[in-house]
Amino acid sequence: MSGVTRAVRRTVLSVVRRHPSAEEPGFDPMIVLGALPVPLILLDAEDRFRYANQAAEQFLGISLGQLTQMSLHDVLPADSPLFLLIGQLRTGVTSIADHELSFEGPRLRKTGISVQGTALTEDPGSVVLVLQDGTMARALDRQISARTAARSITGMATILAHEVKNPLSGIRGAAQLLEASVGESDRELAVLIRDEADRIRALVDRMEDFGEKPILMAPVNIHRVLEHVRRVAATGFAADIRFSENYDPSLPPVLGNRDQLVQVLLNLVKNAAEALQDIGGTGEITLITRYQHGLRLGTSASEARVHLPLLVVVRDSGPGISDDLKAHLFEPFVSGRPAGQGLGLSLVAKIIADHGGLIEVESMPGRTEFRLHLPMVSDEDGE
Numbered sequence: 001m002s003g004v005t006r007a008v009r010r011t012v013l014s015v016v017r018r019h020p021s022a023e024e025p026g027f028d029p030m031i032v033l034g035a036l037p038v039p040l041i042l043l044d045a046e047d048r049f050r051y052a053n054q055a056a057e058q059f060l061g062i063s064l065g066q067l068t069q070m071s072l073h074d075v076l077p078a079d080s081p082l083f084l085l086i087g088q089l090r091t092g093v094t095s096i097a098d099h100e101l102s103f104e105g106p107r108l109r110k111t112g113i114s115v116q117g118t119a120l121t122e123d124p125g126s127v128v129l130v131l132q133d134g135t136m137a138r139a140l141d142r143q144i145s146a147r148t149a150a151r152s153i154t155g156m157a158t159i160l161a162h163e164v165k166n167p168l169s170g171i172r173g174a175a176q177l178l179e180a181s182v183g184e185s186d187r188e189l190a191v192l193i194r195d196e197a198d199r200i201r202a203l204v205d206r207m208e209d210f211g212e213k214p215i216l217m218a219p220v221n222i223h224r225v226l227e228h229v230r231r232v233a234a235t236g237f238a239a240d241i242r243f244s245e246n247y248d249p250s251l252p253p254v255l256g257n258r259d260q261l262v263q264v265l266l267n268l269v270k271n272a273a274e275a276l277q278d279i280g281g282t283g284e285i286t287l288i289t290r291y292q293h294g295l296r297l298g299t300s301a302s303e304a305r306v307h308l309p310l311l312v313v314v315r316d317s318g319p320g321i322s323d324d325l326k327a328h329l330f331e332p333f334v335s336g337r338p339a340g341q342g343l344g345l346s347l348v349a350k351i352i353a354d355h356g357g358l359i360e361v362e363s364m365p366g367r368t369e370f371r372l373h374l375p376m377v378s379d380e381d382g383e
């Protein structure tokens with residue numbers, strides 16, 4: 001049994017049973033449970049909610065008042081693996097843990113959830129469950145590996161720029177000369193050489209975007225960036241796609257680089273548009289901004305912890321990202337499309353990391369969401 005489960009078990013027991021130690025003046029276990037930043041629920045023998053702390057209310061999106069009138073079956077479908085785990089607890093297993101569970105019910109859609117549970121032997125049939133959303137921890141892990149991978153591209157791009165681009169322009173020029181002088185049947189081959197040389201050049205150019213240039217950060221109005229991206233998309237690659245916006249108009253400026261943020265959002269919107277075009281252009285792309293308290297992160301640039309209160313979401317109602325791609329999504333050259341270079345999301349991850357921000361993704365059929373957590377301009381940034 002893990003330390004957390006043991007501690008929670010003791011605490012809940014003292015609350016439920018009103019153990020004498022819980023009556024000590026100045027000690028109210030309910031306050032401790034309420035403040036615990038980890039969702040915790042207590043179910044009775046019929047799976048009815050007997051208690052949920054504040055984190056659990058937020059996690060489930062239902063208030064404690066409502067929950068105590070409900071059972072877990074109102075929240076999750078009967079075939080949810082959680083019921084199997086709870087069943088095990090009731091057949092004598094004293095504690096369980098499982099990871100990467102999906103909760104998909106009428107009111108709840110979450111993936112990558114870890115659960116720890118324990119049976120209350122003093123109250124047969126009752127179980128305590130502690131839930132943990134691992135999305136953020138995984139996003140951080142991924143971001144670190146994406147950054148390392150992006151660095152290796154930087155080195156490669158430098159070599160390619162020197163060793164490939166120059167000879168390539170020679171090859172291209174020679175092919176163009178041939179095009180003008182050879183007969184009809186060979187002209188096609190010369191055109192092929194020119195086109196392929198152009199394709200390699202475009203790839204090397206894109207890899208050069210990963211370069212470690214110093215970036216100028218300034219206050220950026222993210223709504224203007226989003227509107228610019230939407231206009232570019234609507235007049236070009238996403239002309240057939242419906243857009244909707246859900247902006248928080250009071251959002252303060254992002255501390256960032258405007259051109260790079262445009263690049264990030266163009267890549268995300270382009271991927272979303274391509275996903276929708278795969279299903280015939282139906283569905284829509286939603287752009288969302290929010291102010292969000294509470295997310296703090298250490299940056300690699302300094303030991304300081306930064307506050308990332310600005311949330312920008314690109315959501316689409318497309319088919320979702322396939323499971324085999326999900327684990328490597330932000331790595332370079334990973335693509336699910338025949339003509340894709342697989343560099344878009346890798347560049348997005350690098351730029352967001354350079355901004356000291358964080359990117360998360362959640363995807364299921366019918367809903368894919370890329371969430372950017374970005375820093376805001378503080379007083380020291382010379383605003």
Ligand SMILES: Nc1ncnc2c1ncn2[C@@H]1O[C@H](COP(=O)(O)OP(=O)(O)OP(=O)(O)O)[C@@H](O)[C@H]1O
Pocket residue numbers: 267271272275316318319320321322325329334335336337339340341342343344345346368
């Ligand atoms: N919104 C989305 N819905 C479904 N699949 C997506 C979505 N976004 C990305 N993907 C998948 O992730 C893959 C990687 O995306 P990424 O942008 O890195 O590369 P790409 O789009 O294939 O090529 P490019 O370098 O031209 O952007 C895509 O090929 C696609 O399969």
Ligand SMILES: [Mg+2]
Pocket residue numbers: 267270271344345
């Ligand atoms: Mg792309």
